[in-house]
Every structure is written in structure tokens, then in C-alpha cells.
Amino acid sequence: MKRETQNLLLLLIGVAVLWITLDGTYLRYVKPSLHPYLLISSIGFILLGLIAIARDIRRGTAVHDHDHDDHDHGSGRTQWLLLAPVTALLLIVPPALGAGAASTTSPVQAVSRDPAADEPKQYPFPPLPADPAPLIPIVDLVDRALLDSSHSLDGREVTIRGFVIRPKDLEQRNPDSTEFDLARVVITCCVADARYVLVHLSGMPEAIADDTWLEVRGTVQPGSAQRDSDETPTLAVSDYQRIPKPDSTYERSH
Incomplete structure (x- = not known):
């Protein structure tokens, strides 16, 4: 997986978890006492993603890895399918069990x-x-x-x-x-x-x-x-x- 895909996936996971934690949707998945843990972990994911993106931009690693992956493995478009579950978490809110x-x-x-x-x-x-x-x-x-x-x-x-x-x-x-x-x-x-x-x-x-x-x-x-x-x-x-x-x-x- 390309580094830019890794970094974006990490960032989106953090945003998705933070989103459902703040708007209360997390209660459809877990018990209320897990709220602080979800909040801390989502912020941690976002910070890690931002730090990784900033580091790659500064070092030019993402561009180098992109050119290397395209040369060895083609466009690697299927890797972006890994973002689908995270996107679904943001866009699709399942009802609570009834x-x-x-x-x-x-x-x-x-x-x-x-x-x-x-x-x-x-x-x-x-x-x-x-x-x-x-x-x-x-x-x-x-x-x-x-x-x-x-x-x-x-x-x-x-x-x-x-x-x-x-x-x-x-x-x-x-x-x-x-x-x-x-x-x-x-x-x-x-x-x-x-x-x-x-x-x-x-x-x-x-x-x-x-x-x-x-x-x-x-x-x-x-x-x-x-x-x-x-x-x-x-x-x-x-x-x-x-x-x-x-x-x-x-x-x-x-």
C-alpha cells in the first residue's frame, strides 16, 4: 500500500470515529462508558495521520513511493477500496437493534x-x-x-x-x-x-x-x-x- 493511502486511511479512521463519538451515533455500536476511550483514540489517529502526512511532504517520501509503486505494481487503484468501510461509517448510519x-x-x-x-x-x-x-x-x-x-x-x-x-x-x-x-x-x-x-x-x-x-x-x-x-x-x-x-x-x- 502506498504511503499516501496509508496516511489518508489513518486520518479518515480518526475523523470517522471522532464524528460518531461527538454526535452520539457511537451509542448504536458500544456502551456509553467507552465514550472517553473513543474520543482519545480518534484524536490519536488524527494526530498520527497528520504527523505522517507532514513528515512525508517534508521529506518527499510520498512522491518517491508513488513513483516506485507505479513502476512496480501499476496504478494500485484497488488499494483505495480500503477506504470504502470508513466512508460507509460516515455516510450510512444503521438503526439501533429493535x-x-x-x-x-x-x-x-x-x-x-x-x-x-x-x-x-x-x-x-x-x-x-x-x-x-x-x-x-x-x-x-x-x-x-x-x-x-x-x-x-x-x-x-x-x-x-x-x-x-x-x-x-x-x-x-x-x-x-x-x-x-x-x-x-x-x-x-x-x-x-x-x-x-x-x-x-x-x-x-x-x-x-x-x-x-x-x-x-x-x-x-x-x-x-x-x-x-x-x-x-x-x-x-x-x-x-x-x-x-x-x-x-x-x-x-x-
């Missing part, structure tokens, strides 16, 4: 299951906030429903936020069904390890389209996660409202 991608992604496993054990090991969780219906992450609700030996969810109303998702076979058989789940996409580091975590909603009075964001208040039915084959708890809904899609749609696993 209900449409669930069929290609496995559900989250809240606890590592031992095949020899009948039930996952339980332990006491910290008490819930004293609010009448505290807002908690869906992944925390699922963990508590499965693993909390102190049964902190029993008899407590909680509030969760997520998007509507229905099994595709149910959607095709009965599009007006009020049976559906509330979901969030959970990541440990980035979307490459994304998984869906689900809560069944019981008592919804209307059918709601997939990917609609809701804030739901209700009470978890005791033992519902253990009885479900997919370890998904059921929330008896007492109130709900539609909400705008948040800027950061992913939850982080513990």
Missing part, C-alpha cells in the same frame, strides 16, 4: 446455568428504592425474578421501559392480539454481543405495534420466571404510556 432483528439474535441468559443443577443459585439482592413504583432496568427485573432469594419483587410495583415485541408466528396468526413482550437489547461491550431480554406483559387492553416504546407499571407474578421455559417473568400491568424512543436504547449487563 424488534426486527430479534429473529436473528438469541435471548439474553440472565444466569449461567449448570446442566447438572435444577435451579440457578439464588442470593439476596439489594432492596428496591423506596419509591411507590421505582424505575428499574428490565435486565435487573429479570435477574431479581430468577435469582433474588429475598424476593424483593414480591408485592412491589415497579416501572420498566422498553419496546414492544411479539413472536412472528403470533403476529401472523393474530395481529390484533394483546399478548406481547416488552424488550430491551442488552450489551456487555458492543452490539456484537447484543442479546434481547424480555418481560411478558399481562393485562394489556390493546394491541400495540412492534418497536413502540412504552413505560409500563405493574407487579411481577411470583415464580413466573421459573415456570417459563425461557425464564421470562410476567408483569401484571396496572398502567402504561407510550414514550419517545430514547437516545440510548441499549441496557448494559452486569
Whole structure:
């Protein structure tokens, strides 16, 4: 690869990462805590690219290498195809994962299951906030429903936020069904390890389209996660409202 191509690629990578970091698009790829690392690394790439370009201009290396490469290898135009992924990152912004991608992604496993054990090991969780219906992450609700030996969810109303998702076979058989789940996409580091975590909603009075964001208040039915084959708890809904899609749609696993 020619030196000018190397330098330009380095510079464009830095600009692309800096761009998505500053405008918040990075949240569609990685968790929020990586923001400072992306910022530092993008600035580092840009500085390295500029230093390399300035050094080559001063020494005339880029021109020498260009003439040498043209003589030995032809024009080398295919090397510029390496810039295509970086350009795509700047021009094409993929949507955050939602209900449409669930069929290609496995559900989250809240606890590592031992095949020899009948039930996952339980332990006491910290008490819930004293609010009448505290807002908690869906992944925390699922963990508590499965693993909390102190049964902190029993008899407590909680509030969760997520998007509507229905099994595709149910959607095709009965599009007006009020049976559906509330979901969030959970990541440990980035979307490459994304998984869906689900809560069944019981008592919804209307059918709601997939990917609609809701804030739901209700009470978890005791033992519902253990009885479900997919370890998904059921929330008896007492109130709900539609909400705008948040800027950061992913939850982080513990």
C-alpha cells in the first residue's frame, strides 16, 4: 500500500470515529462508558495521520513511493477500496437493534446455568428504592425474578421501559392480539454481543405495534420466571404510556 493511502486511511479512521463519538451515533455500536476511550483514540489517529502526512511532504517520501509503486505494481487503484468501510461509517448510519432483528439474535441468559443443577443459585439482592413504583432496568427485573432469594419483587410495583415485541408466528396468526413482550437489547461491550431480554406483559387492553416504546407499571407474578421455559417473568400491568424512543436504547449487563 502506498504511503499516501496509508496516511489518508489513518486520518479518515480518526475523523470517522471522532464524528460518531461527538454526535452520539457511537451509542448504536458500544456502551456509553467507552465514550472517553473513543474520543482519545480518534484524536490519536488524527494526530498520527497528520504527523505522517507532514513528515512525508517534508521529506518527499510520498512522491518517491508513488513513483516506485507505479513502476512496480501499476496504478494500485484497488488499494483505495480500503477506504470504502470508513466512508460507509460516515455516510450510512444503521438503526439501533429493535424488534426486527430479534429473529436473528438469541435471548439474553440472565444466569449461567449448570446442566447438572435444577435451579440457578439464588442470593439476596439489594432492596428496591423506596419509591411507590421505582424505575428499574428490565435486565435487573429479570435477574431479581430468577435469582433474588429475598424476593424483593414480591408485592412491589415497579416501572420498566422498553419496546414492544411479539413472536412472528403470533403476529401472523393474530395481529390484533394483546399478548406481547416488552424488550430491551442488552450489551456487555458492543452490539456484537447484543442479546434481547424480555418481560411478558399481562393485562394489556390493546394491541400495540412492534418497536413502540412504552413505560409500563405493574407487579411481577411470583415464580413466573421459573415456570417459563425461557425464564421470562410476567408483569401484571396496572398502567402504561407510550414514550419517545430514547437516545440510548441499549441496557448494559452486569
